[in-house]
Amino acid sequence: MTTMTKTTITLGEAIERLVPGGVSFRFEGYDGSTAGPDDAPITVRLLNERGLSYIMSAPGDLGFARxxxxxxxxxxxxxxxxxxDALVHLMDKTRLRAPSAAETFRVVKALGLAHLVPPPPPPQEHLPRWRRALEGLRHSKTRDAVAIHHHYDVSNRFYELVLGPSMTYTCAVFPKSGSSLEEAQFEKYDLVCRKLDLQPGQRLLDIGCGWGGMVRHAAKHYxxxxxxxxxxxxxxxxxQEAIAREGLSDLAEVRFSDYRDIVETGFDAISSIGLTEHIGVHNYPAYxxxxxxxxxxxxxxxxxxxxxxxxxxxASAGHFIDRYVFPDGELTGSGRIITEVQDAGLEVQHEENLRMHYAMTLREWNRNLRDNWDEAVAEVGLGTAKVWGxxxxGSRLGFERNTIQLHHVLATKTDPSGETTFPLRPTWGS
Structure with a gap:
């Protein structure tokens, strides 16, 4: 590694060159240099050359995350x-600029070209997409299983600490601004049940069912x-343990299975809560x-x-999300989803955007992680806990700033003759 005795500018000077409007945060480099006001609410410390190499070899969110x-x-x-709060401050008060190629080269050379060689990534990082090809074609059953394992098989206890008693890892629906997370998750499941117009004795398929929250709610309450x-x-x-514990085994079943392996048909309703993000946009027609x-x-x-x-x-979810959170995840607009639903021969009856509800949900998950921090770290390690925080x-900020949204799309398999039992107006309430 290049030592600081070979550089011609300090880390603090490099930061100032990239933030021409002034550094709103306090920066402290391992070379002893600083930038930004002493009384800034946020202090960013770069502790060693490996950290600099991470940032220089992967500029943007991936290098910062590493x-x-x-x-x-x-x-x-x-x-x-x-x-x-730190992310809000950095986003609102910091205006990075794109320096010219010549200036970029001068800064990089001054800091040391050796820092362009990436150190080994943290163990929490998933393989880059080109190496995932060894696991199978993108969104094949084998590769999807590996991606889901990376994210969801972290630790059930960790998820209990973050998600709370509902064990629900999808957007809640807050009946009131002051509703608790548990009340909001109950309302989410109940709203889905009401939109599906579930009735006793009907059959429901819940694909991508997670820890079975929707499965148990529909069986218990409908x-x-x-x-x-x-x-x-x-x-x-x-x-499966929760179903048995709640005495729902005669109605509810959760399978460790790819949804594509479900052979039963003739369901009265199908719910897909938080799965579409994982299947790949090009697979929408088949889905x-x-x-x-x-x-x-x-x-x-x-x-x-x-x-x-x-x-x-x-459709890509971004480098940090792809490597650390949802490998192979893809996002597109609600218009594309509605188009694919219609092209599959289903009739779209209703859609709504719940993005602010997801911002509120993430606020509560962050609060749970902060309040249970020591146990969470003991369960999964400091690095993984930091990834989640x-x-x-960051996702909360994305929902608040309208860079991501959450949509419900309700559709029916309408009779080819056009006959429908769907009501003239929605019956499910708010």
Whole structure:
């Protein structure tokens, strides 16, 4: 590694060159240099050359995340379980510029060209996409299973600490601004049940069922027979135990299975809550065709998923999210989803955007992680806990700033003759 005796500018000077409007945060480099006001609410410390190499070899969110997760970069003024306020400050008060190629080369050369060689990534990081090809084609059953295992099989206890008693890892619906997270998750499941117009004795398929929250809610409160499918073995085991504990085994079942392996058909309703993000946009036709083929005529679909605010941007979820959170995850706009639902032969009846509800949900998850920080770290390690704090706080900011959204799309398998039992006006309330 190049030592600081060979550089011609300090780390602090390099920061100042990239922030021409003034550094709003306090920066402290391992070379003893500083930048920014002494009384800034946020202090960013770069502790060693490895951290600099992470940042220089992968500019942007990936390099920053690597340095932060390993502890090579620290942020004072923010709890690692909830760095939301620090992210807001950095986003609102810092205006990075794009220097010319010549200036960039001068800064890079002054800091040391050896820093362009990336150090080994943190153990929490998933393989880059080109290496995932060894696991199978993108969104094949094998590769999807590996991606889901990376994210969801962290630790059921860790998820209990973050998600709370509902064990629900999707957007809640807050009946009131002051509602608790548990009240909001109950309302989310109940809203889905009401939109699907579930009735006792009907059959529901919940694909991507997680820890079985929807499965158990529909069985317990609506008396329907439910099959849930998840690619996470740990989720399936937890859900199966919860079903038995709550005395719902005669109505509810959760399978450790790819949804594509479900052979039963003729369901009255299908719910997909937080799965569409994982299947790949190019697989939408097959995905919605599967749903169509497994619904009976007159049956309903409720698709709940994170979306983009437009239908033009690349579907990729970004480097940090792809490597640390949702490998192979893809997001597109609600217009693309509605188009694919319609092209599969389903009739779209209703859609709504719940993005601010997801911002509130993430706020509560961050609060849970912060409040249970010591136990969470003991359970999964400091690096993984920091990944979650950063990812959830950043996602909250994304929902608040309308760079990501959450949409419900309700559709029916309408009779070919056009006959429908769907009511003239919505019956499910707010």
């Amino acid at each position: 340095a932060y997760v390993t502890g090579d970069l620290e942020i004072d003024g923010a709890h690692p379980g909830d760095p939301y 008396g329907v027979k439910v099959i849930g499918a998840t690619l996470s073995e740990q989720q399936a085991l937890w859900a 919605f065709a599967f749903i169509r083929d497994h619904l009976k005529v007159g049956g309903r679909l409720l698709n709940h998923c994170i979306t983009r605010p437009d239908n033009r941007a690349r 950063l990812y959830m706080a």
